[in-house]
Amino acid sequence: MNTLSTKQILFTYIALALAVLFWGLSFVATKIALQSFPPFCLIFMRFLTASIFFTFLLFRTGFPAITWKNLKPLLFLAIFQPVLYFTFETFGLQHTSATKASLIIATIPIVVLLLSIFFLKERVRLLNVIGIVISIFGVALLIFGGQNIEEMGGTLLGDALILGAVLSASMYMILTRKLGEFFSPIQITGMQIILGAILFFPAFLYTLPRVKWHNVTGDAIIAVIALTIFATIGAFLCYNYALTKIPTSRVSVCINGIPLVTACGAWIFLGEQLAPLQFLGEESLLLPFTWQISTGGKIPMKANPDSGILFYPKIPLLEVLLLRSDFQTH
Template identity: 35%
Template sequence: MKSESLSITAASPVALLPRLAVLGAVVLWGASFSTMRIALQDLHPLSVMWLRMIIALTCILPLYRTVSLSAYRKGDWKLLLAAVIFQPCLYFWLESAALGLTTSAQAGIISASVPLLVAVAAWMILKEPMSTRITAGLLLSVAGVAVLTLGGQATESAPSPLLGNSMEFLAMVCAAANMILIRILGRRYDAWTLTVMQVVTGCLFFSPGIAHLMEVPAGTFDLQLVLILVFLGAGVTLGAFSLYNWAITRMPASTASAHINLIPVVAVGCGFAVLGETMNPLQMAAACVVLFSVLMTQKF
């Protein structure tokens, strides 16, 4: 991270661009929960993820000359490997499996725990101080996620909310770890190069999904499914990650992750509007606790 970027005032147009980039990524991620659930109705999770990655890779290929590893330093492979394993590999594997077991609204609410997890990861890895307020917020958030998960009842659209929500929370742990690593790597590598690494690794990791595609009945790929896959691949996998990776190299990790608080709003809204999802009163109360726990850790 360049020191000049930290000295720019919040009102500066240059400082505004990273925030707009994060907001764009958040909207795309929030909308991806419901669209991913629609895709999972027809395709195996590994197939959906491989198609997302291959679509993103196809968009990248014409721009491959912009990828540069000239900043590589001895030993960086350990950080780079860990970053791409956490996300997209483990993160998307856990989340795609979770969305077949729980609702997109509940998964979106759980994503609100990312800023708090980032704070813990920064405390453990970067030795950044963690205040009592953040610690209390983290404990409250974990309690809210637990109630949200245990309060879920199995339905046709969410056959195992307990397992699904647990996997979604583990996905958020992977996302938080990746954000810290990208923040460290972003000091030397440009955002585009890091995004390309994630997409290429994802194509390889989710390649077993090709076998499941061979079993898909003819006529499955209608216009709606194709458009959803293009949105998930080009818009979310490539677009959202490019925007976020670019922004997080130009602003503190805690500031960037705080914008993720908006993902549940978008996810719940899309879940209600597109899929007609609902939550019982206990889960709604737990969702409010999770959002409040995140809000109490933010400075205004």
């Protein structure tokens, strides 16, 4: 019987927490950068710089064998994330409000839960659903706690585009989980970034003439650098590492921590205020993630004869309250 040590579990969740932190704060940096650069130009600069970093890194650690068998799933991964996700999100926000978009994005864990049952055959219990519902409840309080619902605005087209971003992100998580059996986290992240930069290049050329270089500010340049180092390189490395270690349905729950980080970052750096109900929403968002970390320790594992994946049979702490996801190790 295999066991997972406390150190292994905590390292995985520290990586996941860093990814959530970096992506949450990226909205603040993006808001600053978009004052000087159009969306596709900003996205391409992020991924171009990151792809240079990962090219050197992969030369040291080893590229995956460049065959169509290997390239095809990695290309599909890059199409879903970053290309489709960022495209749907960017254009969706032009036709709907950030408030409605955030609420729709918060449904990612539900979509991932359904897809993981169908594609990955992961075991899902009622308590999984309860944990996700608590997270989404927290997102709703965080979003609606300080304003009237009728103020959200938006159109059906915008909402549909944001839903496309949800589906893209969900498929990305499923594909990463599958690819973790064949590639290292560095290989997955590196190829994802490199292929993403290549695929975004035509859109970059189209929007490049719109850049007013004389209006580019120092803050915008710093924001682009921060987005590249933390939100693109650091976050994708940490998140893909977590996806290769634990079930997709469990990892996706932590996505709802991103609005929490964004709200706190906007409060600190942009002076935006949170209403009391929004603070309650933040606590609801933290609850499932805190629970997952609190279940750390040496967890007994047993083999699933159908999938060849290892699962733990019992969680001794707080299992009556929240998630009880399957835990996989490699």
